[in-house]
Amino acid sequence: MQTPPSPSDAITVSNLRKTYRIREGGSWRGKTRDIVALDGISFAVPKGQIAGFIGPNGAGKSTAIKILSGILRPTSGEVQVNGLVPWTNRIAHVARIGVVFGQRTQLWWDLSVAEGLALLRDIYGVEPERFIRNRARLADALDLGGIMDQSVRQLSLGQRMRAEIAASLIHDPDILILDEPTIGLDAPSKLAVRAFVHELCRDRGTTVLLTTHDMHDIEALAERVIVIGHGRILADSPFEDLRTTILSERILELDFHDTPPELTLPAGASETAREPHSLTITFDPRQIPAPALVAHVGHLPGLDDLRISRPSIDEIITRFYADHAA
Amino acid sequence: MNLRPYLTAFGLQWKIGLRYRIAVVAGLVAQMWFGAVTLMAYASVYHAAPDVQAPLSLRQAMTYTWIQQSFFTLLPLGCLPAIGDAARTGAIVYDLLRPVDMWNWWLSASLARLLGNAVPRAVLLACLAGPLAMLVGLGAWSLAGPASLISAALALVSIILGALLSATIVMWWNILTARTLSPLGSYAVGTPLAVLLSGMLLPLPLYPDWIRPFLLAQPFAGITDIPIRIYLGTPIPGGAATGLGLQIFWLAALTLLGRLWMRRTVNRLEVQGA
Numbered sequence: 001m002q003t004p005p006s007p008s009d010a011i012t013v014s015n016l017r018k019t020y021r022i023r024e025g026g027s028w029r030g031k032t033r034d035i036v037a038l039d040g041i042s043f044a045v046p047k048g049q050i051a052g053f054i055g056p057n058g059a060g061k062s063t064a065i066k067i068l069s070g071i072l073r074p075t076s077g078e079v080q081v082n083g084l085v086p087w088t089n090r091i092a093h094v095a096r097i098g099v100v101f102g103q104r105t106q107l108w109w110d111l112s113v114a115e116g117l118a119l120l121r122d123i124y125g126v127e128p129e130r131f132i133r134n135r136a137r138l139a140d141a142l143d144l145g146g147i148m149d150q151s152v153r154q155l156s157l158g159q160r161m162r163a164e165i166a167a168s169l170i171h172d173p174d175i176l177i178l179d180e181p182t183i184g185l186d187a188p189s190k191l192a193v194r195a196f197v198h199e200l201c202r203d204r205g206t207t208v209l210l211t212t213h214d215m216h217d218i219e220a221l222a223e224r225v226i227v228i229g230h231g232r233i234l235a236d237s238p239f240e241d242l243r244t245t246i247l248s249e250r251i252l253e254l255d256f257h258d259t260p261p262e263l264t265l266p267a268g269a270s271e272t273a274r275e276p277h278s279l280t281i282t283f284d285p286r287q288i289p290a291p292a293l294v295a296h297v298g299h300l301p302g303l304d305d306l307r308i309s310r311p312s313i314d315e316i317i318t319r320f321y322a323d324h325a326a
Numbered sequence: 327m328n329l330r331p332y333l334t335a336f337g338l339q340w341k342i343g344l345r346y347r348i349a350v351v352a353g354l355v356a357q358m359w360f361g362a363v364t365l366m367a368y369a370s371v372y373h374a375a376p377d378v379q380a381p382l383s384l385r386q387a388m389t390y391t392w393i394q395q396s397f398f399t400l401l402p403l404g405c406l407p408a409i410g411d412a413a414r415t416g417a418i419v420y421d422l423l424r425p426v427d428m429w430n431w432w433l434s435a436s437l438a439r440l441l442g443n444a445v446p447r448a449v450l451l452a453c454l455a456g457p458l459a460m461l462v463g464l465g466a467w468s469l470a471g472p473a474s475l476i477s478a479a480l481a482l483v484s485i486i487l488g489a490l491l492s493a494t495i496v497m498w499w500n501i502l503t504a505r506t507l508s509p510l511g512s513y514a515v516g517t518p519l520a521v522l523l524s525g526m527l528l529p530l531p532l533y534p535d536w537i538r539p540f541l542l543a544q545p546f547a548g549i550t551d552i553p554i555r556i557y558l559g560t561p562i563p564g565g566a567a568t569g570l571g572l573q574i575f576w577l578a579a580l581t582l583l584g585r586l587w588m589r590r591t592v593n594r595l596e597v598q599g600a
Binding site for chain 2: 066069070071073087090091092094095097099101103104105106108110111119122123124125
């Protein structure tokens with residue numbers, strides 16, 4: 001399991017464990033119980049890659065993100081980010097990463113976006129010329145021109161998220177950690193965020209670690225998906241591989257103007273839903289190609305219409321979680 | 327060490343403290359009112375028992391009261407409001423993501439907030455209760471001058487130490503807030519302790535003999551009580567040096583233990599959710 005860290009890796013994680021001790025019953029006399037949030041995970045992210053981190057709620061994603069950001073200490077295991085151990089070199093480590101927690105705000109409610117960025121300049125010790133350059137670049141790429149002088153409390157969620165992303169990048173971090181950056185955003189804002197992250201990675205070689213529940217984020221951005229469940233890594237592969245290995249199956253939907261007839265299906269196909277006027281058949285195209293299956297059902301009496309579809313990304317993931325009881 | 331981030335934190339909170347001008351006026355009115363009521367109570371008590379040898383003269387008790395009222399907002403009544411908000415919303419994780427020494431970062435902000443609140447009020451109230459009260463013929467009720475020039479100089483040093491000490495105690499409330507993820511506990515514990523033990527409610531020199539050494543030796547005495555005693559030139563056992571020594575001792579002890587407590591807290595801070 002243990003691979004030696006390579007110099008081209010921005011992040012290496014090996015055998016990482018985190019156990020939370022929780023007290024039951026609320027009082028100080030309550031029993032304590034250990035909850036395993038991370039049960040020995042290992043992975044490495046090369047420089048300049050966008051890696052998507054997905055998993056159901058409670059899978060351990062947030063715990064992993066917090067350990068990588070240096071704000072949580074693991075129970076055991078090794079982590080190196082930019083060659084530093086996050087929790088032992090916290091100050092040096094956090095100076096080189098940018099983090100956005102989609103559900104929290106790092107800008108100051110009472111200040112304008114511009115004032116907030118200026119405070120971050122002082123906190124991170126960004127030189128004036130570099131600050132002006134970065135601010136102009138980020139304002140342009142994230143379309144902040146009109147909102148620079150507005151106070152953060154007046155911004156819409158989409159505007160605020162763009163400002164938050166700018167805030168996380170004002171000090172040119174090598175690594176950007178995005179924890180649910182598109183949560184609650186409308187479609188155009190999501191597209192804007194995705195396009196920006198894509199450019200950031202392409203033009204500046206920033207390594208991006210992204211968690212999300214929006215599979216379209218993953219599909220649009222991540223070259224690689226790490227699926228986590230029950231504190232373990234369930235899959236770690238390019239997204240397309242995930243799609244073909246987990247769920248190569250297709251769906252054939254048949255509409256009838258009467259009650260669908262009973263039918264016998266060839267191997268590789270099975271009836272998965274029956275309703276008063278429709279049938280859903282799931283099939284594996286490697287066993288029974290779509291044209292053959294269509295030929296098989298095409299002569300059925302009362303058939304009005306038929307459709308073949310691939311399962312949606314959400315279905316793929318739901319199925320994957322179910323298969324792994326995650 | 328690069329001081330820039332800490333000066334930034336200080337500047338931000340100082341500005342926030344100064345922003346609430348109406349609060350300054352409202353606070354001033356309340357403090358004038360409480361000060362006046364307290365003074366009348368002392369006057370009647372002192373006149374009712376003229377033979378009793380009180381540890382403070384009536385004039386001294388009045389001056390003590392005015393200075394206490396002036397510095398009411400210097401007391402560590404609870405955590406820094408910004409940290410309370412951050413704990414509630416979970417934004418406190420961002421504080422851990424800044425490349426700064428957390429203790430000094432929060433301390434600068436806490437000190438700035440205390441001073442931003444206290445300095446304008448103290449200056450205004452000192453003018454009103456001092457020169458202005460004398461001008462309008464209320465000299466007998468006014469804030470009296472320092473016992474001597476040396477007392478004034480030492481009192482200035484002492485009040486600076488007092489402000490640092492108060493900010494250090496606020497740090498303890500901040501850590502408590504970070505641990506419980508709610509600012510309420512810090513206010514529930516901090517306000518009564520600070521009001522009672524600082525001498526705000528009743529000057530510490532006026533407590534019964536047997537309890538006075540304990541009251542002087544506890545950290546809250548170092549915020550305003552010791553500076554006021556030095557200003558008044560009233561005896562502290564061992565002199566002004568003891569007073570300053572106690573302040574420095576508590577500053578060092580609370581910083582050392584507080585930093586340890588903070589390290590433990592940061593290591594186990596588990597902000598739930600994403």
